[in-house]
Amino acid sequence: MLVCTTIPQIRSALQAHYPEKSIGLVPTMGALHEGHLSLIRASKQENDLTVCSIFVNPTQFNNPEDLLKYPRVLAQDLEMLEKVGCDYVFAPEETEMYPQPLSLGIDFGDLERTLEGTHRPGHFKGVGVVVAKLFNIILPQRAYFGQKDLQQFLIITQLVQQLNFNIQLKSCPIIREKDGLAMSSRNRRLNEAERQVAPKIYEALKLAENALKSHASVETAKKTALQLLNDFSVFEVEYLEIVGAENLVPLPPSMKVEEFGKPIAVCTAVKLGDIRLIDNILIP
Numbered sequence: 001m002l003v004c005t006t007i008p009q010i011r012s013a014l015q016a017h018y019p020e021k022s023i024g025l026v027p028t029m030g031a032l033h034e035g036h037l038s039l040i041r042a043s044k045q046e047n048d049l050t051v052c053s054i055f056v057n058p059t060q061f062n063n064p065e066d067l068l069k070y071p072r073v074l075a076q077d078l079e080m081l082e083k084v085g086c087d088y089v090f091a092p093e094e095t096e097m098y099p100q101p102l103s104l105g106i107d108f109g110d111l112e113r114t115l116e117g118t119h120r121p122g123h124f125k126g127v128g129v130v131v132a133k134l135f136n137i138i139l140p141q142r143a144y145f146g147q148k149d150l151q152q153f154l155i156i157t158q159l160v161q162q163l164n165f166n167i168q169l170k171s172c173p174i175i176r177e178k179d180g181l182a183m184s185s186r187n188r189r190l191n192e193a194e195r196q197v198a199p200k201i202y203e204a205l206k207l208a209e210n211a212l213k214s215h216a217s218v219e220t221a222k223k224t225a226l227q228l229l230n231d232f233s234v235f236e237v238e239y240l241e242i243v244g245a246e247n248l249v250p251l252p253p254s255m256k257v258e259e260f261g262k263p264i265a266v267c268t269a270v271k272l273g274d275i276r277l278i279d280n281i282l283i284p
């Protein structure tokens with residue numbers, strides 16, 4: 001496994017492989033877990049070479065404290081990537097990716113004005129720019145993302161379509177802990193008591209899913225899920241919404257899923273102290 005920290009380094013390393021070898025890119029912010037490794041494995045299955053990028057992208061953090069406290073454990077990450085058979089790692093410093101302050105902006109329209117976009121102003125502009133940079137640096141055939149960041153996947157789909165990147169996007173299932181908690185780098189920051197109640201987030205999503213599948217209205221399903229979360233004072237629910245999975249527009253409160261006829265997602269963001277976790281369930 002070759003670890004590159006500069007753009008010229010990774011470009012010249014990959015140069016030898018274009019165009020014969022297919023390249024899969026797995027963009028991450030590090031502090032890797034099994035969720036990330038599942039993306040690496042998916043890429044390895046479908047490509048000759050896999051590149052994992054590790055970069056805690058400052059432009060997508062709306063909260064400076066969150067950026068400061070984001071876990072950074074590069075040595076441990078590299079060990080995990082070596083073990084799983086990743087071929088290249090691109091782990092640049094901030095000055096490599098942003099040698100000068102960013103003056104360009106992207107607007108994803110309605111898609112960035114809902115759910116995560118509403119609660120993390122500017123977040124998706126930062127994600128869009130850094131992912132476009134990574135696509136231009138690595139020139140992969142395929143790029144792998146997790147369903148946990150459902151809105152991010154739709155945003156990047158728009159990025160690829162509207163800017164004509166010749167890259168196939170792959171969305172991979174959410175990997176969970178045994179107790180149902182979606183794996184997340186931020187889980188490392190939970191204290192013991194928080195970690196113990198955190199699986200209730202997934203339980204609440206399942207409650208909503210089951211209610212919808214038993215023909216409850218959107219409003220009732222939402223209430224059922226929120227009731228469970230509100231039983232725990234440690235949770236501060238930022239949102240819990242039942243939306244169309246293709247555009248993330250909330251369904252009317254009185255609607256029943258069978259009337260919608262298209263895939264649905266139950267999405268939530270919950271804070272435990274200053275740690276913010278997201279999760280979702282897709283109902284195809």
Ligand SMILES: Nc1ncnc2c1ncn2[C@@H]1O[C@H](COP(=O)(O)OP(=O)(O)OP(=O)(O)O)[C@@H](O)[C@H]1O
Nearest residue numbers: 028029030035145146149173174175183184185186
């Ligand atoms: N539990 C998971 N299962 C599958 N993919 C995941 C999971 N968690 C994260 N990913 C995906 O890994 C990629 C990199 O995500 P990132 O490095 O932000 O990790 P993370 O665990 O989501 O961190 P955090 O949520 O704390 O920011 C993204 O495409 C993300 O959707």
Ligand SMILES: CC(C)(CO)[C@@H](O)C(=O)[O-]
Nearest residue numbers: 027028029057127130149
């Ligand atoms: C895609 C990404 C690596 C861009 O910084 C990040 O948003 C993430 O880890 O999901």
Ligand code: BAL
Nearest residue numbers: 029060061123149152
């Ligand atoms: N996985 C999403 C990256 C972020 O929270 O900024």
